[in-house]
Amino acid sequence: MAISRRLLNEGETVVVDTRTHVKALLWPLICLVILLAVGTYAQTKIDNGTVTLVIWILLACLAVWFVLRPLVVWATATYTVTDRRLITRHGVIVRRGHDIPLARISDVAYEFGPIDRLLGCGTLVISDASTHGQVKLHDIPHVEETQRKLNELLHGTNDAAAGHEGT
Template identity: 75%
Template sequence: MAISKRLLNEGEQVVIDTRTHVKALLWPLILLVVLLAVGTYSEVTLDNRTFKWVIWAVLLVGIVWFVLRPVIIWATATYTFTDRRLITRNGVIVRRGHDMPLARISDIAYEFGPIDRMLGCGTLLISDASTHGTIRLHDIPRVEETQRRVNEMLQHIHDRSGGHEGT
């Protein structure tokens, strides 16, 4: 899952490299089971061979769109914190990326509900001083630990920059 080394600047180190929690695949998995059950039921109960093929064709389209597509989207999206910036990448055909220097982050918080707590994930809220507002990274695994580590990196950046201003 590690981000490509060619996306890093010289001397830049990856601190946190993650993707959306596997919880994002729960509904596609449930839907896959339901679609396969419908296909199996139609195979067993229907006599019309043409109608069976039509049902399987529709189910195949449903599996590709509602199951395979979300899995591919999940597998290709990454969130990476380096010692200098936040790097987000997503997309299959059209890749999208967003980089934010850590020095621009003004606040980092998290939120999670009861299900998120049970699964160990949550939403990371990253605010900067610009007009862009808050970046929401949904379903981040171990969100509390991630927030703590990013806060440590931010403190280190501010300590470093504060030390240079007085000299």
């Protein structure tokens, strides 16, 4: 489980716990292949060892920025739906989080294009009663199933709230 149990309230249970689809790592992987190809080409064509070393150091810096950084960002971002709230956490050095109580969520929709459908992911669009209006969670795996589970929770929450009002 990606979220720590200590962040959950007593009696709160996790319904969906996910992170961004691995599709987010496609471009960093392509960058890594290109950087390695450039380094290998430079090493075979340049006879000067110092110049080759400088090129490899430059390529290593580029790899940290274009490959390692997106990997760490992907690994540290989590999206969790419990029976009480939606919890988002992201950030490496500075952790940021956003919690939305289920009672404040007014609509859950999803969007996905042809590539998203092919890969089984999409964007979950959550409308709430706050000043932010909408929260978009990009590249969520099994987005239709996640939207269905969230709607089931919302209808259960709304039904429970309606039952308390009538008594």
